[in-house]
Amino acid sequence: MSEAPPPILRRNPYMEWIEREGLPIVEDYAIDLFKVATKPWARFDCAGAVVHCKGRGDFASMFLFEIAPARATSPQHHLYEQVIYVLEGHGNTMVELPDGTKRSFEWGERSMFAIPINSTYRHFNASGRERALLVATTDFPLKMNLFHNEDFIFNAKFDFQRANKTDYFNGGGDLIPLRPGKHSWETNFVPDLMQMELKAWEDRGSGSSNIMFVLADGIMHAHLSEMPVGTYKKAHRHGPGFHVMCVGGEGFSLFWFEGDKDYLRIDWKHGIVFPPAENQIHQHFNTGAQPARYLATGVGSVRYPLQEWQRRAGGDATANGKKGAVSLSMKEGGDQIEYEDQDPAIHPLWLAEMNKNNVQSRMKNFPAG
Ligand SMILES: [Fe+2]
Numbered sequence: 001m002s003e004a005p006p007p008i009l010r011r012n013p014y015m016e017w018i019e020r021e022g023l024p025i026v027e028d029y030a031i032d033l034f035k036v037a038t039k040p041w042a043r044f045d046c047a048g049a050v051v052h053c054k055g056r057g058d059f060a061s062m063f064l065f066e067i068a069p070a071r072a073t074s075p076q077h078h079l080y081e082q083v084i085y086v087l088e089g090h091g092n093t094m095v096e097l098p099d100g101t102k103r104s105f106e107w108g109e110r111s112m113f114a115i116p117i118n119s120t121y122r123h124f125n126a127s128g129r130e131r132a133l134l135v136a137t138t139d140f141p142l143k144m145n146l147f148h149n150e151d152f153i154f155n156a157k158f159d160f161q162r163a164n165k166t167d168y169f170n171g172g173g174d175l176i177p178l179r180p181g182k183h184s185w186e187t188n189f190v191p192d193l194m195q196m197e198l199k200a201w202e203d204r205g206s207g208s209s210n211i212m213f214v215l216a217d218g219i220m221h222a223h224l225s226e227m228p229v230g231t232y233k234k235a236h237r238h239g240p241g242f243h244v245m246c247v248g249g250e251g252f253s254l255f256w257f258e259g260d261k262d263y264l265r266i267d268w269k270h271g272i273v274f275p276p277a278e279n280q281i282h283q284h285f286n287t288g289a290q291p292a293r294y295l296a297t298g299v300g301s302v303r304y305p306l307q308e309w310q311r312r313a314g315g316d317a318t319a320n321g322k323k324g325a326v327s328l329s330m331k332e333g334g335d336q337i338e339y340e341d342q343d344p345a346i347h348p349l350w351l352a353e354m355n356k357n358n359v360q361s362r363m364k365n366f367p368a369g
Contacts (some may be wrong), residue, residue: 003328014061014102014141015146018050027052029255030266030274033087033135033245046123055277057240059299059306062273063236067091067125077120079153080140083220083297085193085245086111087271089125089132089308095169096120098159103169109209110247112222112295113189114215116162133290135273137297139219163188163217169257176214181327182317184302186214193295198226202265203327204336205233206363212302219296219306227251227330229287230362232350235283236326236336240349242298243275244265244284249292251285252353281337283346287353340365 002352006016018025021043026036031051041048044065063082063221067089068072068352070266079099092109097119106126107113115121125132143153167173173187183199190196190213196207207228215222221242227233227249235254246268254263259278275298276282286292300306305314313335315324328334331341354361
């Protein structure tokens with residue numbers, strides 16, 4: 001039986017491609033990546049799945065790669081960009097830059113890396129017994145819907161000469177000091193996100209710290225944030241597509257839209273991902289006895305923001321720059337809710353969770369807490 005012809009109007013080349021690849025899709029607000037069922041993915045010679053979080057927006061989605069013991073993915077290069085987070089296992093990735101230069105690096109659980117655009121790469125599972133599970137946040141929906149030509153995306157030959165410093169593949173990088181919230185680490189590979197040094201960003205919450213990443217000089221965004229023990233972040237909102245992943249610690253997040261009577265609550269666990277949707281207000285809470293860290297990945301980097309809302313969210317990226325809307329009070333025209341302006345029900349809700357874990361509040365702004 002011949003295939004039905006594609007529709008004439010309202011096509012979605014990205015979704016048509018997923019269907020042709022025969023990939024399973026999971027869709028939800030929050031997804032436990034460890035529980036996603038994968039299927040053989042011929043293109044990569046491993047198992048895979050597509051992860052569609054409801055708040056992903058139009059530009060980003062996730063591909064999950066499950067590599068069997070002692071196996072490797074097939075060599076690939078393409079015009080879509082990706083930032084990869086290692087959920088489980090250890091192995092190495094070989095990268096051949098478009099000029100023929102080869103690099104390789106070893107990853108383990110909680111490593112993060114980006115492949116410079118159009119470089120050929122293969123992931124190798126170094127274990128003979130355990131699987132490796134990698135999740136890639138990609139701009140493939142953007143690229144596929146933009147060019148709607150699979151052959152161009154996977155077979156174009158062009159050397160973008162991006163981010164080829166040897167140091168960027170061996171765990172080194174360059175610190176770009178700017179200002180709280182904008183300090184950046186430029187690299188292609190971070191061996192262990194739990195060991196990454198963060199910088200104070202008090203405007204986002206009591207004791208809060210973060211680092212922005214510039215990865216492979218590309219448009220993929222990543223930042224890493226931490227809440228110390230006994231603290232939580234201030235609520236804020238921004239555009240869609242920043243895939244928040246719990247890296248370490250315990251806690252929960254609340255989500256709501258302005259005017260909502262109730263909150264959507266998502267409890268933290270390594271492997272959970274949840275991108276807040278467009279203008280969905282969200283707030284992250286540490287309830288455990290360890291600092292809580294999370295990684296956020298998406299499309300539109302701190303160097304190349306892509307969209308106007310991202311420029312507004314990030315503010316002026318200079319040492320004395322104007323604060324971005326994500327850390328500026330709504331009262332001042334920003335998109336953040338200061339502690340004193342938040343729903344009075346929120347603080348006791350957090351304290352009740354803290355009590356269960358026998359952890360004391362260290363929130364300076366709440367003497368009673
Ligand atoms: Fe956020």
